[in-house]
Amino acid sequence: MPAPRSRPKPPSEPEGAFGFLLHDVARLLRRNFNRRVQALGLTQAQCRVLLHLSRNEGIQQVALADILDVQPITLARLLDKLEAAGLVERQRDPKDRRAFCLYLTTSADAFLAQIWELAADTRAVAIAGLGERQLAAFFGTLQVMKDNLLKAETELPPVVDIDEDTGR
Numbered sequence: 796m797p798a799p800r801s802r803p804k805p806p807s808e809p810e811g812a813f814g815f816l817l818h819d820v821a822r823l824l825r826r827n828f829n830r831r832v833q834a835l836g837l838t839q840a841q842c843r844v845l846l847h848l849s850r851n852e853g854i855q856q857v858a859l860a861d862i863l864d865v866q867p868i869t870l871a872r873l874l875d876k877l878e879a880a881g882l883v884e885r886q887r888d889p890k891d892r893r894a895f896c897l898y899l900t901t902s903a904d905a906f907l908a909q910i911w912e913l914a915a916d917t918r919a920v921a922i923a924g925l926g927e928r929q930l931a932a933f934f935g936t937l938q939v940m941k942d943n944l945l946k947a948e949t950e951l952p953p954v955v956d957i958d959e960d961t962g963r
Contacts, residue, residue, distance in 0.1 A: 824921060831913040835906060836880075842910050844873050845882065848897055849907055855888060856895045882906060 829839040837845075847862055848854070854862075860870040874897070877883040882903040888894040899907070922930060 820921075824917060827920060828914060828917045831917060832910065835909055835913075837906070837910075841873055841877055844870070844877060845899065845903060845907060846910060846914075848883065848899055849903075852898055853896050855891075856885070856897060859897060 825839055828842070832839060832842050843863060844859070847859060851859065851862065856870060856874065857867055860867045863870060865873075874883055874885065878885065881900055884898050884900055885895040886898060888896045925933070
C-alpha cells in the first residue's frame with residue numbers, strides 16, 4: 796500500500812462547492828428535461844439543436860456547432876437524424892458551395908411548441924419556492940457571471956482542440 800500523500804486542501808465552503816453546485820444543477824436540469832422530451836421521441840441534444848436553430852435560422856452548420864459547443868461531426872449526426880425525421884433541412888449556402896445553411900421545416904413548429912412547454916415545466920420544478928425578488932437577483936447574478944466570463948475569454952489564450960485518439 797502506498798504511503799499517504801499530503802494533498803492540497805479544497806477551499807472552504809461555499810467556495811469549494813461553487814463549481815460542483817453549478818455543474819450539478821445544470822446536469823439535473825438537463826436530465827429532468829431529457830426525461831420529459833423522450834415522450835416526443837427526441838433527445839435533449841436534438842432539442843438544443845432545434846431551439847438554437849429557431850433563433851438562428853439560415854445559419855451555417857459550422858457556426859451552429861460553435862454556438863452549441865460541439866464538434867461539427869457531432870452536429871452533423873444530430874442533423875442527419877433531425878433531417879430524417881423531417882424537422883430540419885440543409886440547403887447549400889449560395890455564397891459558399893461547400894457549406895450548408897440550416898432551416899426548420901413546418902413540421903418542426905409543433906415540436907418547438909411542445910419543447911418550450913416542457914422546458915417551462917422543467918424550469919417551474921427547478922425554481923419552485925423562489926420568490927420574484929430571489930429570481931430577479933438570481934438571474935442578475937448569473938448575467939454578471941456570464942459577462943465576467945465572456946470578458947475573461949478575450950484575455951486568455953485560445954483553447955487548442957486536441958484529438959483524443961492521437962493526443963495532438
